[in-house]
Amino acid sequence: MRAEREGEAKVRSIEPGHGSGPGGGGVVVERVEFRGGYPVAESAAESYERSDRHRAVEAYRFFYPVVSLEAILRGTRAAGAVDNESAPIVVARPHHVGFTLNSDTPYLGGGLDLRKSGPLVIELPSGPLVGLVDDHYHRWLVDLGLPGRNGPRGGKVLLLPPGHDGALPPESEGYEVVRCDTWQVLCALRALPLGGDVEAANALLGSVRFYPLARRDDPPVFTVLDRNEQPMDSTPLAWEDNLEFWRVLHAVVDAEPPVDELRSMLGLLAELGIEAGRPFAPDGRMERILVEAARQGRDELLVSAFASRRPDRTVWPDRVWEWVGLRPENGTFERPGSLDVEARDRWFAQAIVTSPAMFRREMGAGSLYWLGLRDGTGAYLDGGRTYRLRVPLPVPQTLFWSVTVYDAATRSEVVADQGQAALRSLFDKLEPEGADHVDLFFGPTEPAGAEGRWIQTVPGHGWFAYFRIYGPEQAAFDGAWRPADFEALDRAS
Incomplete structure (x- = not known):
């Protein structure tokens, strides 16, 4: 009897309510076998196996997120970028594989190596730039441009490498000083193409400068690489x-x-x-x-990412649209007393980089991202079916809005013969004059009457969409305005 109480023979137990069998059944929980109070060698080896597996998961x-950020750095270098010296610029399209990149704005992004440069300056011109710097562990360091300290006025940000304690020159007093825990960081910037002027947005990105503080009087040239037509992969999918x-x-x-x-x-x-x-x-x-x-x-x-049980994921109680970012307070997934690991997992499974500006739910602040991955019945979106999305007009925005379609397997823009994955109010005729709504269409073939408001999907591939509003107005928050759910126009096969 005493041996059984110590667990000599009890190697497995059944936890109720977690598995098969009548009334919920149970899950088998492996236990360690003890003799005389000591673990039996074979049972201890099995315990190590389970422990290592749990730790590894x-x-x-x-x-x-760390491996994801490293993939971005390696992807930009594979496209010809050199840390501190050059970076690619793209308006993302399906041949640019990257987690939930969009075609709304041109991107400039690449690695900065503080071991090589020492203290490094990012000099921003005035204008509608939006960006950030994350460290090698994919942790937010600073916002740049509109969401940053200086807003649209531009300015200088000084990145200090790990352990830097040297004196800074007097002229650096006007810089925003940021201390980094890692040698390698990622800088990602976008320029808003106001009025649809992509050339002006590209020129604005091209005027951003990166240089060592020690070279401030004679900054080296920073080269922008046009990679709009060149395939790129900045994901860890492989x-x-x-x-x-x-x-x-x-x-x-x-x-x-x-x-x-x-x-x-x-x-x-x-x-x-x-x-x-x-x-x-x-x-x-x-x-x-x-x-x-x-x-x-x-x-x-x-x-x-795609089957969350979190009740706070839902945007509106009568819709299946979900928040992409579950924590609106900050860009670090912190909540009082702990780290919200589920919100962090969800974000990085389908997206990249973080900052407070990306999650704010405030009028006029940055942009709002909503995730649509199911139709109104709750079924996942299927690339072999045809759907309609009814969007009430006007959309409550001060800048523009868009819907972008992503392949569920790659979390990147859907790749189909059509060659596009987004409908954008800046570039597409999405708001008929005098109309109170617009219908957008998604499916393997263009339905009659779509008139340029269709994105092609691929049979056999699940897909999801991000609905983005740039410069959201109050109606986007209080529920006075909301898009319909995706509606299947055909029967499931």
Whole structure:
């Protein structure tokens, strides 16, 4: 009797209400076998297996944003960019593979290497620029342009590398000084093409300057690379379900100084053999565990993105539209007393970069992003079916609005023969004069009467849409205005 109480024979137990069987059944919970109070060798080995697997899945989910940011850096370099010297500029289209990029504005983005430059200046011209800097761990550092400290006036931001404690020249007093915990950072900028003037927006982006503070009197040239027609891939899709994910993560950890905020999670990585200053050389057992964890972790992230159980995901009670960002307070996913890990998982599974400006739900502040992935019946959107989206007019915006369609598997713009993935009020005739609504269409073939208001989808591929409003007005927040749900115009096969 005493042996049983200590668990000598009890290796598994059944937790009620979590599995198969009448009335809910149960899930099998593995237990460790003890003899005389000590774990039995075979049972202890099984426990290590489970423990390593659990740690690896949690590490995958926590560090996925890091690998995602590294993919952006590598993607821009593959397109010809050189850190601190050049960056690509694109109006994203389907051949630009990137998590929920849009075709509304031109992008300029690339890596800045503070180890190479020392203190580095970002000099912004005046104008409608929107941007940010995130560190190598995909953590927000500073907003640039309209959402930044100086708004549309431009100005200078000074990035200080890890541990920098040197004196700054007197003229830097007017700079916005930002301290970085990592050597490598990502700068991402967009220019709003007001009035549909993309050339002016490109020229504005091209006038942004990046240079070492030590070269402020003779700044080197920063080159903008036109990559509008060149395919690019800035995603970790090729790595996210295999061992390469961990190799990339190790490369980041090995290249950066330790960050105190991440101590516990970096410790977890060290238990898996991923540690700065130590080669990544998993044995066969650990390699198998890491591959399995990558597959499981990826699946769990996509469940958070596309099958969330959070009640606060819903925008309006009578619609199935969801918030992309669940936390409106900040760009760090912080809530009182803790980190909202589910909101963080959901965001980075389908999007990139963070800043407070991206999540604010305030009139006139930046932009609003809504996620549509189901029709009005609750069914996921199917690339083989035809849908209508009815948008009441006028849309409550001070700048423009758009709907962009993404492939659920790649979280990037849908690739179809049509060659476009967005309908944009700046460039497309989406608001008939005097009309109280406009109908947009989505499906494998253009329906009659669509008249340029159609996006082609691909049979066999699920898809989702982002509805974006730039410069949202009050009606977008208080429910006085809301788009309809997607409505299927044919029967499910």
